[in-house]
């Protein structure tokens with residue numbers, strides 16, 4: 355049977371993680387949330403109180419980072435500690451765009467991502483999977499939704515209780531802008547990716563669509 359590689363890119367809050375998990379589970383694939391990897395680096399840099407690019411890249415190059423990726427769960431370990439629960443705080447969210455734009459950080463993460471994909475049967479979600487990490491992926495989806503829909507989704511999944519929907523909308527716009535305008539690997543739809551706007555779809559319906567696209571390309 356053909357080895358599947360599905361690349362799912364798109365802006366923050368489009369439902370990439372939830373949809374990728376569903377698709378991976380239904381197709382019996384590994385799921386890799388590449389945003390969580392950049393979040394892990396950001397969490398670790400904040401914890402160590404370092405902010406200069408040089409220091410962060412040096413940290414990444416010497417870091418013992420493990421990813422445990424299965425069908426619908428993904429855990430990130432740094433120096434043996436499972437830090438998954440700390441990756442979605444507002445503090446990490448507001449610093450991750452800056453840190454994920456560093457070339458040295460991206461080089462190390464892309465290397466790890468390609469290693470997971472090498473084994474095949476994987477769904478990877480991120481910003482640059484179809485354009486940079488895996489340009490030969492079998493199926494590329496660019497998943498998006500309106501800013502309001504995306505903010506609402508993120509609001510519901512946020513652990514912090516003191517934030518507002520308006521603040522999340524602003525944060526999403528700021529992050530979209532940073533992710534799309536950065537020089538290195540900006541967020542953009544690959545020419546051969548399918549554009550899927552799921553503002554009016556449930557996550558299950560979105561996953562159904564992707565599975566139907568998959569069936570078409572694997573025929």
Ligand code: DC
Nearest residue numbers: 366388389392450451454480481482
């Ligand atoms: O998908 P997410 O919101 O958890 O991603 C967090 C940040 O990581 C996002 O602002 C951009 C960055 N990112 C990236 O630059 N490249 C990826 N492949 C995935 C995420």
